Every structure is written in structure tokens, then in C-alpha cells.
Amino acid sequence: MGLDTLTIARAAEMLKSGQITSVELTKAVLERIEAVEGRVKAFVTLCPDLALKMAHEADKKIAKGEAGPLTGIPIAVKDLFCTRGLPTTCSSKILEGFVPPYDAHVIEKIVEAGAVIVGKTNMDEFAMGSTTEHSAFFPTKNPWDLSRIPGGSSGGSAAAVAADMCLAALGTDTGGSIRQPASHCSVVGLKPTYGRVSRYGMVAFASSLDQAGPLTKTVEDAAILLQVIAGHDKRDSTCINEPVPDYSAALAGDIKGLTIGLPKEFFAVDGVDPEVALAVENAIETLRSMGAKTVEVELPRLRHAIAAYYIIAPAEASSNLARYDGVRYGLSVRDGSSLLEMFCNSRSAGFGPEVQRRILIGTYALSAGYYDAYFGKAGQVRTLLVQDFARAFSKCDVLASPVAPTPAFALNEKVDNPLTMYLADIFTIAANLAGICGISVPCGFGKGGLPIGLQIMGSHFGEPSILKVAHAFERNTDFAAKRPDL
Numbered sequence: 001m002g003l004d005t006l007t008i009a010r011a012a013e014m015l016k017s018g019q020i021t022s023v024e025l026t027k028a029v030l031e032r033i034e035a036v037e038g039r040v041k042a043f044v045t046l047c048p049d050l051a052l053k054m055a056h057e058a059d060k061k062i063a064k065g066e067a068g069p070l071t072g073i074p075i076a077v078k079d080l081f082c083t084r085g086l087p088t089t090c091s092s093k094i095l096e097g098f099v100p101p102y103d104a105h106v107i108e109k110i111v112e113a114g115a116v117i118v119g120k121t122n123m124d125e126f127a128m129g130s131t132t133e134h135s136a137f138f139p140t141k142n143p144w145d146l147s148r149i150p151g152g153s154s155g156g157s158a159a160a161v162a163a164d165m166c167l168a169a170l171g172t173d174t175g176g177s178i179r180q181p182a183s184h185c186s187v188v189g190l191k192p193t194y195g196r197v198s199r200y201g202m203v204a205f206a207s208s209l210d211q212a213g214p215l216t217k218t219v220e221d222a223a224i225l226l227q228v229i230a231g232h233d234k235r236d237s238t239c240i241n242e243p244v245p246d247y248s249a250a251l252a253g254d255i256k257g258l259t260i261g262l263p264k265e266f267f268a269v270d271g272v273d274p275e276v277a278l279a280v281e282n283a284i285e286t287l288r289s290m291g292a293k294t295v296e297v298e299l300p301r302l303r304h305a306i307a308a309y310y311i312i313a314p315a316e317a318s319s320n321l322a323r324y325d326g327v328r329y330g331l332s333v334r335d336g337s338s339l340l341e342m343f344c345n346s347r348s349a350g351f352g353p354e355v356q357r358r359i360l361i362g363t364y365a366l367s368a369g370y371y372d373a374y375f376g377k378a379g380q381v382r383t384l385l386v387q388d389f390a391r392a393f394s395k396c397d398v399l400a401s402p403v404a405p406t407p408a409f410a411l412n413e414k415v416d417n418p419l420t421m422y423l424a425d426i427f428t429i430a431a432n433l434a435g436i437c438g439i440s441v442p443c444g445f446g447k448g449g450l451p452i453g454l455q456i457m458g459s460h461f462g463e464p465s466i467l468k469v470a471h472a473f474e475r476n477t478d479f480a481a482k483r484p485d486l
Contacts, residue, residue, distance in 0.1 A: 003028035004164040008073050008221040015072045022072030026055040026116050029074040033165045036486045041140050042160040044079050045087050045120040054116040069224045071114030076166040078157050079120035082201040090203050091135035092125045094324050094331045094350025104201025106212050106229045113228045121156030125352045127205040129153050133415050134354040143484040148408040151181025157215045158185040168216040174209045176428025179440035183403035183453025186442045189215045190222045193461050194435035195240035198233030206316035209432045219471040223247035250464035251471040256291030261396030265302040273406040279444030279452040280402045297392040301384045309429040311365050311378040318362030382433045389434045398465050399457040402427050403440045407450035437463050441470040442479035
């Protein structure tokens with residue numbers, strides 16, 4: 001087993017004790033990237049020189065006794081976090097070659113903590129998709145089966161972690177875009193409570209839904225990385241000024257007596273693969289055997305969640321993406337005879353089909369005659385869903401469900417059928433609409449060796465509870481320890 005297979009926690013111990021250096025660890029990760037990236041295609045930008053420079057600086061910190069839990073740890077970053085001096089493309093042609101003059105808040109935090117950035121990961125263009133096939137550059141492949149999707153939109157980050165091309169990665173979750181690829185790639189993916197992590201410098205898709213979070217090899221590592229990136233930031237008006245608890249401390253102890261809610265609507269969804277249903281049922285039985293209690297709860301408005309999400313998210317995307325006009329930055333196609341033609345030509349050439357589809361849907365939903373009928377009504381449904389979750393959490397500590405209705409499907413299988421792809425988000429989007437937290441933890445494999453994830457959801461700022469349950473499950477199973485054979 002090479003150094004690239006280490007977890008954050010184990011690598012930090014070895015760095016602190018002097019068993020390894022950050023330069024050695026970073027070189028091992030860069031060698032791993034060189035060996036497998038050509039097949040997986042997880043990165044859009046690699047920065048080996050910068051990584052080694054950061055590793056040298058980390059070793060100096062460690063030598064002075066100034067090391068933290070992330071000092072010297074190689075991390076990958078989804079390519080919608082602004083990074084000073086490194087391209088930030090959102091996997092879109094309209095931003096190809098754009099180099100931000102500043103860092104996103106989460107980048108500032110991990111750099112301050114001494115982490116080593118090895119590269120920017122591939123994604124669905126502007127985070128719009130569930131497969132990473134909608135990247136303007138190339139699709140990313142699932143390390144467990146290179147003929148299948150890794151999930152999306154944080155598919156590049158999930159694939160990089162699963163393939164040991166980094167020890168952890170940052171992703172974003174707008175409707176499941178951390179949890180779903182984590183499930184498909186057998187890694188841990190955590191979507192924090194909305195407002196727990198600053199969105200400053202994170203290129204917006206849907207501002208009321210987007211949230212940054214970690215993808216890691218273990219639940220312990222997710223707690224470590226969340227500890228670094230969480231907290232108030234006055235530059236983001238949606239970032240909530242609440243104290244950040246000790247997430248690693250929350251992992252201690254057992255879950256005896258804890259109550260897990262099972263939303264009956266989640267377990268009555270049509271089209272769930274029998275292998276997924278069995279794996280999740282077995283996972284829940286494992287939690288029961290550890291002393292947890294289960295209770296059935298109801299989320300009656302869940303049936304409207306997908307419809308509400310696919311009005312709210314495209315509407316916010318339509319507004320956010322209006323800034324890409326070919327004038328101020330990014331791609332500019334100036335072969336028209338008027339300013340309007342330049343706008344149209346630049347946006348037509350710069351945005352891919354999925355982004356254009358969502359902009360059109362969102363613009364329609366926001367138009368004068370339809371705002372109340374569509375966007376306004378979707379907002380009302382969202383409020384009712386928040387109330388449903390509040391009632392559910394009055395009866396339990398956390399909720400459990402599948403992450404995705406099927407294991408990873410084949411590349412190109414659904415790329416021309418967007419409705420089918422949208423329906424695959426049934427288990428994840430409700431958490432984003434309600435603003436609550438959720439985590440995906442590996443819970444099994446199908447007959448074809450494809451990973452399956454268990455979703456644990458918590459109430460607002462309930463990260464300690466979901467981390468505790470996920471960590472307890474991980475300790476009592478061996479799914480997280482398995483790695484793909486690349």
C-alpha cells in the first residue's frame with residue numbers, strides 16, 4: 001500500500017511523527033495521478049509545481065511544531081472554487097482560461113491550514129448535472145468501472161478520492177452533487193447545513209441551494225475537513241454566525257438509544273434497484289444491532305420536491321448566469337453586427353446544451369406572466385417541505401435513506417434523456433430545499449461490484465449527529481476500506 005492510500009488522519013500522524021514528509025506524500029500522490037489519470041480523467045487542471053512548493057512550506061511548518069490536521073495533506077478542489085493564479089473554468093467553455101485574482105473562502109481556509117492543492121477537478125458544467133458527462137471538456141469515469149459514470153456534479157472530486165489521486169477533495173452540493181457521486185464511487189460525501197460554510201468565491205449555480213463540503217475516504221476525515229472550512233464569513237450574507245462545534249469529538253461513543261427515522265415516502269419510491277434496497281435495509285439492520293432505534297416518519301410533500309427543485313434551481317441559474325455576456329470576462333464572440341448579437345453568439349458558443357436548457361426553463365419560470373404560477377408556487381412547496389422535515393425530526397435524531405435509486409449507470413446511457421436523469425435525484429434534493437445536512441457513507445456493493453451508499457440526514461446544524469451515526473456504521477463494517485482495482 002502506497003502513501004497515496006493514506007487517510008487524512010493517518011497521514012497527519014505520520015507527518016507529525018516524522019515518519020514521512022509532505023514532499024514525499026505529495027510526490028506519491030502526483031505519481032498516482034500520472035499512473036491513472038489518463039483512464040479516469042478526474043482533473044481539468046493539475047498543478048504539480050505549486051503542489052510541491054506548498055508541500056515544502058508545509059514541511060517547514062511541521063518542523064517548527066506548527067502543524068494542524070491538514071498541514072501537508074494533498075487535496076483536490078472542484079473547479080468552481082476561485083483559486084488565485086489557477087484557472088477556474090466550471091468545466092465550461094465560457095470560462096476557459098479564466099484565472100481569478102482571489103481565493104474562495106474555503107480555499108483560503110485550507111491554504112491557511114497548510115493543505116497542498118494538487119489540482120482542480122472536473123464537473124458537470126456550472127454544476128448542472130448528475131454524471132459529470134456535461135463537462136465541456138471530457139467526461140470523468142468511475143474508478144470502480146471505467147465504463148460507468150462517477151456521478152455528478154462533483155464527479156471529478158469523488159473519482160479522484162476513490163482512485164487515491166488525493167487524500168480528500170472539496171465539492172459542492174446543490175441537489176445531491178456531493179452525496180450522489182460519493183455513493184457511486186464508495187467514498188464519504190458530506191453536505192453541510194446551508195450557511196454552515198461560506199459560498200464566497202464559489203461560482204454560483206443556485207444561490208439558495210449551493211453548499212460546499214468534503215469528499216473523503218472516511219467519516220473521520222470528513223469531520224476533520226469540515227472543521228477547517230466551516231464557520232462564519234462576513235463576505236457571504238447567507239453564511240450563518242453560529243459557533244462551530246468539535247466535529248471530531250462528536251464521533252466518540254456509541255449510538256445506543258439514538259432514534260433513526262425512516263421516511264416512508266423514500267422507501268416507497270418506484271424504480272429503486274433491488275440491490276440498492278437490500279444494501280440499505282441491511283445497513284439499517286446493522287444500525288439496529290448497534291442499539292439504535294428506528295421509527296417510521298412521514299414527509300408528505302416529498303412527492304413535489306423534484307418539481308419544485310427543477311423550477312427553483314433553473315430560475316436561480318438563469319439569474320446567476322446572466323453575468324456571462326462576453327463583455328467583462330470569459331469567452332467573447334465578437335463577429336456580430338450588434339451588441340445583442342455578441343451577447344447571443346458568446347452565450348451560444350460558451351454554454352453547453354444542459355446549461356442552455358436550464359437557463360431557458362429558469363427564464364420562463366421567472367417571466368412576467370408565470371412567476372407566481374411557477375417560481376412562487378415552488379417557494380411555497382419548499383416552505384411546506386421544511387415544515388415536514390421539522391415534524392419528522394421532532395420524532396427522531398436523524399433520517400436514513402438510500403442516496404441514489406440505482407448504482408452507477410453506463411456512460412451515455414441517460415445523457416439524451418434529461419427527465420430520467422432528473423428523477424435520479426429523488427433522495428437527495430429534498431435536503432437542499434430544506435437546507436438541512438446529509439452524508440453519504442459506503443454501505444455495500446451490487447453483484448457487479450458497483451458501490452452503494454447510505455444517506456444519513458440531520459436537522460439544521462445537525463452535523464455532529466450524522467457524523468456520529470455514519471462513523472459508528474463505518475466502524476462496524478468494512479465497505480469504506482475497499483478500494484477500486486485500477
